[in-house]
Amino acid sequence: MGRDVNRRDEEFREFVAGRSGALLRTAYLMTGDRGLAEDLVQSALAKAYVAWGRVQSADSPDAYVHRILINSGLRARGRHRVTEVFSAHPPEVPAPDITARVDERQRLAAVVTGLPPRQRAVVVLRYFDDLSEVSVAEILGCSVGTVKSQASKALAKLRLALAEIPEEVRRDGC
Numbered sequence: 525m526g527r528d529v530n531r532r533d534e535e536f537r538e539f540v541a542g543r544s545g546a547l548l549r550t551a552y553l554m555t556g557d558r559g560l561a562e563d564l565v566q567s568a569l570a571k572a573y574v575a576w577g578r579v580q581s582a583d584s585p586d587a588y589v590h591r592i593l594i595n596s597g598l599r600a601r602g603r604h605r606v607t608e609v610f611s612a613h614p615p616e617v618p619a620p621d622i623t624a625r626v627d628e629r630q631r632l633a634a635v636v637t638g639l640p641p642r643q644r645a646v647v648v649l650r651y652f653d654d655l656s657e658v659s660v661a662e663i664l665g666c667s668v669g670t671v672k673s674q675a676s677k678a679l680a681k682l683r684l685a686l687a688e689i690p691e692e693v694r695r696d697g698c
Contacts, residue, residue, distance in 0.1 A: 536576050540569060543586060546653065547593055553648040554597045556637030568593040584659070591663040594645050635685045643678035646671055 544565065551561035551568075572579050572589045582588040636647060642664075649660045650671070657675075661668045 532576060535580065536573055539572075539585065539589075543589065544569070547589065550590065550648050550653055551593060551597065553633065553636055553652055554594070554641075554644060556633065564593060564597050568596050571596070584662075587655075587659055587663050590649065590653070590655075591665070594649070594663055598641050598645065632686070635682055638685070639678050639681060643674050643681070646674040647678045647682070650675055 547565045547568065548561055551564040552558060555561050555564060568589060571592050579585045579588045636644060639647060645664060646660060649655045649663060650657065655663070657668050657671045661671045664671070
């Protein structure tokens with residue numbers, strides 16, 4: 525029995541070492557906050573460890589753990605809010621100049637985190653984690669048609685939010 529537990533623990537450690545980066549990226553895109561993302565990944569991995577026998581026997585252990593992560597994130601949405609923290613004393617050292625590429629990534633992350641939770645989950649899993657529509661549907665427990673419609677709605681919102689439309693065009697209603 526001791527050997528079985530040691531082998532199980534080692535297999536879990538290998539899974540965590542190989543997938544924790546991707547899970548953290550997914551969680552960050554879901555929450556928009558590094559600390560909350562780390563907490564979400566830790567919680568999901570703790571749940572996966574408890575159910576490791578079921579996770580390993582699943583068709584896709586990675587999809588199983590992603591589903592735990594996404595479901596935990598959707599449930600936690602009501603409990604955690606990302607808020608701005610204002611300080612009367614700014615940091616002594618100014619932040620370094622940020623390149624245009626980093627600005628675009630931050631802008632994209634902000635727009636993604638502004639999507640409704642279900643649409644955000646579809647976008648993150650489909651386009652950032654590069655999962656198929658079938659895999660996303662399996663993780664979210666919905667139909668492929670729902671994934672397609674949620675992706676379509678989310679992409680329309682992202683296009684609108686990211687478009688750099690001149691002010692005069694927006695005033696004209698175009």
